Amino acid sequence: MTERDVFLPVAAQPSVDALVEQAQLGEELGYDTAWLPETWGRDAVTTLTCIARETETIDIGTSIMPVYSRSPALIGQSAATLQEVSEGRFRLGLGPSGPIVIENWHGAEFGNPLRRTRETVDIVKQVLSGEEVEYDGEYFDLEGFRLRCEAPDPVPPVETAGMGPKAVELAGRFADGWHALMLTRDGLRDRLEDFERGSEMGDRDRSEQRVTLSLTCCALEDEAEAKRLAKQHAVFYLGGMGTYYRDNLARQGHEEVANAIYDNYQDGDREAAMEALPDDLLEQLVVWGTPEGAREHFDRFTDVEGVEAVSVSFPRAANLEQIESTMRALQPR
Template identity: 65%
Template structure:
């Protein structure tokens, strides 16, 4: 059975209480995990702590903490602490993010993201073991570090993001899970082949890698509003958040992704949004009235090898639209779960 998770809003929220309320609502609706993004608002660790303390059964996870703005040792400490706070419900999601975030916002050099992610995961696992950490990598060299608290039991899973085939293959080789976004159901099938190839290279069982598809969802009775919000969201990510999303869409056969990106970068956002046509929305998202959105999510859940679908929301959606969407596609309202 495919899990149904929720990826909490990436857009700014008025208070930490509001985010915790979304998490409690997801727990009541039967969602399996609440994933929290960390972008340019509140730090993720503090908010994850509040989410853990105000819920009882839903898993909580970071999706994602980037591998540049915190050291691997600190990420290990953070994972151990959040596993304690949540009573064993924490899942650590890591990823390299991209140059726009790392260089422009954090002022750090963005280099060899695959290697940095692999080394970070390896160090985090050593930290979580409770043993002394002695690590000699290309990006990191550590010696003598050790947790001064009990090692978490069980250790939280360490999951990663990545867009391109090599990044996904690497996840299959070393991570406990992989999160994919900006992918159609057919695009997910292609990336699952990358997971299988990576698992084979790492002498692992691909079933040991939990695969999660993030799907932008907007389920409203006002279908025109739902599609407008979703179109703006896709246009922003393809056009304004570096080249990763553009490339992911182009790999799946959407040549207009380059035109969307170029128009957005040139400041012609109206043209960019026009190019996010109905086919892209229907293929890539779950958008429309509640019944239609549920059916579109079920297309992903039918993909063999997919472990979870994480419902996410357009960045322009307000609180009421987020709550209505979350309720409309909650597991307790789905006949397929």
């Protein structure tokens, strides 16, 4: 049975307490994992610590923590600590983010994101083992580091996000799971083939790896408003967050639409960018509608073979009431 997760809002929330309350509601409603993104607001480690202290059963995780903003050793320490304070409920989701974020906001060279992600995963896993870390890589050369505290037991899973074929193959080969985003059902199946190939190349036990699809959802009594919020969110990512999301959509056979959205958005014509995304494609990327209609639409994404969990995500402009409405409408049965 496909697990159902909740992806805490990527947009700024009123307070840390609001995020804690959303995680508590997710626990009450039976969601399996509460994922927290780390962008340019509150940091994930502090916020997840607060959530861990105020919940009991729901798993918690980062989706995603950028591999450029912390050293791999520090990421390993943070993962070990979060596993401790959550009493074994933590999952670590890592990813490179993109050059706009990494170079403009963190002042770091983006470089080769695949190689850096792989080396970070390798080192983090060594740190979490409790053994002394010895690593000679292209980006990192470590020796002599060892946790001063007990190694976490169980060791938290280390998962990665990725969009392109090579990034997803890398997740299958070296990570404990893959976080998928902004994919149609057909596009998801194509990338699942990359993940399975990577898993075979790494001689991994696929049954111990977890694929999580993050799905933007908006379930409101006002169906038109739900659609507007979901579409606005998709267009923002395709047009305003660098070229990764645009290229990801183009790879799925929608190059003309992807370029039209991106070009109009970059030109400052948000209305034209919205109009460039047709409804039939929007329905393949996001979920919206009345509570009943949205649930029926959501269920079409839960039967893709190879996906272990689908995460209910929210439009960046959704308010607290709209977030709660969506969480309740799509809660696990």
